[in-house]
Structure formats: C-alpha cells, structure tokens
Amino acid sequence: MATAELSTLVEEPFLVDLLQTSAAAKKEMLALLDTFFTDPASDDPDELNAQALSLTESQRKLYSHIALLRSQNRRLAHAVRNTKAQTGASRAEVDRLHLSLQNLYYEQRHLTGEIDACENFEHTYSKLPLIPLQDFFVRFPEWLDEGRVDEEGEGAGEVELMRARIEEEHRERTELEEKRKELLKRKMELERANVKRKEKLSKLDSDLETFMNEKASMQVWALPSNPLAGFLFKIGPCDLGVRTSTNLRNETFRVFLKEARIAALLSALRCKWAWSSELPGGYPVGGAANDMANSAEKKRHFIADKSDFAF
Structure with missing residues (x-):
C-alpha cells in the first residue's frame, strides 16, 4: 500500500509523523544507493573527496532519519501498549455493560411474565356468585348516574364497583346466615317439642291399655x-x-x-x-x-x- 494511501487512512498525529519519517529515511536510502552504484570511479582526488563528502552527508541524514524512526517506533510501541490496555479496559467495560444488558433483558422477560400472570390470574372474587350487574345497577342507580362506570361495568370506578358488589353480597349473606341460624334454632325447638309429644303419646298408649283392662273388668x-x-x-x-x-x-x-x-x-x-x-x-x-x-x-x-x- 502506498504511503499516500496510508496517510489518508491514518489520522493519529504520531502515526502520521512516523510514516513521514519512514518515507524520508527510505528516500535517503534510495538516493544513497543510487549514488553509490551509479557514479563512476574517478582518479581525481578532489572529485573523490566530493563524492565521499556527499556519501557521508547522505549517511548522516539516513542515520538521523533512522534514529528518529526508532524513537518514533518506540513511542508508537508504548502508545500501542497503552492503547491495548485502554482497549482491554474498554472491552471489560463493554462486557460488563453487555452482561448488565442481558440481566435487564432477563428481568424484563421475568416482569413481563409476572404481569401477564397477574393480568390473567383467576381471582377468587371472580368466581363468587354475585348478583348480576344489571340487577346491581337497578338497586344502586347512582353508579350509572354519576358516570363512574358504563353499563358493562368498565371505567375509572371499576375497582370500586367490584368492591361495592362484594360488600353488598357479604351483607346479604350475613342476613341470610342470621335467618338460617334463627330457623335452625326454631327447628331444634320443634324437634324437642316433637320428642316431648312422642313421649306423651307413648305414655298415652300405656294409659289407654290400662284403661281398657280396667274397662273389661268393669264390664264383668x-x-x-x-x-x-x-x-x-x-x-x-x-x-x-x-x-x-x-x-x-x-x-x-x-x-x-x-x-x-x-x-x-x-x-x-x-x-x-x-x-x-x-x-x-x-x-x-x-x-x-x-x-x-x-x-x-x-x-x-x-x-x-x-x-x-x-x-
């Protein structure tokens, strides 16, 4: 990949400097090689000195670029190490957040199931043989007059309506229970009276038998x-x-x-x-x-x- 293409992809400043230093060192290396292999040897001492100075300058520049490149590479290694550490910490945080998210999903599913179970739960009051809703409205028309519920029993006062129906049913059952106890007490009294009458009738049979025996002796x-x-x-x-x-x-x-x-x-x-x-x-x-x-x-x-x- 060309250096130009890398420069367009890399945005970090120290990476950009590293690429530039690497490109400069490469350029000096190529120039030094061209000079070393292409220039013909000369017998002139001055020319030889000039070539030596040129090679020395090229080497010095190359060494400086290489030294700079090493320092930048070292700094890049530290930056990479720090980036890896930050990436690991960020990854751990992401994993923790992901786990928390999964826990939230689990709680959401659990709460959704509990809500559905509560909404579809068959309460005991729903099985009570309450009086029909229309009969209740006939007895207590104020529920419809005030507009708290509609004719179907739905509305803002639906809970209060059910509570009122249950209380009315409890009141009626309490009255019926008192009447049942009174009738049971009356039944027990009548049973005791019947027992006494049976005893009297059994005694009357013995008295009648005695009288018939006496009557037979009297007829003699x-x-x-x-x-x-x-x-x-x-x-x-x-x-x-x-x-x-x-x-x-x-x-x-x-x-x-x-x-x-x-x-x-x-x-x-x-x-x-x-x-x-x-x-x-x-x-x-x-x-x-x-x-x-x-x-x-x-x-x-x-x-x-x-x-x-x-x-």
Missing part, C-alpha cells in the same frame, strides 16, 4: 246375671268408652273412673243379704246358687241399698 259387673247390672254404672260400656276417649287426657276424669270402680267394689261388699217372700225369684250369685234354688223356704236375694252406691 254389668253382665245380666249380676244383680248390680241395673245399677253398676248407669252409663253403658259404649257410652263409657266415648266419654273416656273424649276426656282421656283429663287426669281428673281418669282419677274419677278409678275412684268410681273402687266405690262400686266396696258397695258390692256392703250389700245386704235379705229374705223376701214377696219376690218371685232371686238372682243367685256364686257356687251355692243351686242349693238355694232347691230350698223353697229359704230364698236368698241379693238386695243392695242404692244409697250405698252413691258416689
């Missing part, structure tokens, strides 16, 4: 062969059953029936045995009835004083 006294049949409870079995079933829950009436039965038994024990010739026949009771029927003189009749059967 009402047989036609019994002299007390006409008086022992002027109320019949059917009537007695009706009255009993009607007033069975009345404790006083049950006590009265028991006392009446006891009084009837006691009255039967207090019956008077009498002999009467005016009565055509009697009502024998017991195992000795046949013997008394065969005796014409002694007829035993079972006559009860009605005053003894007064309750």
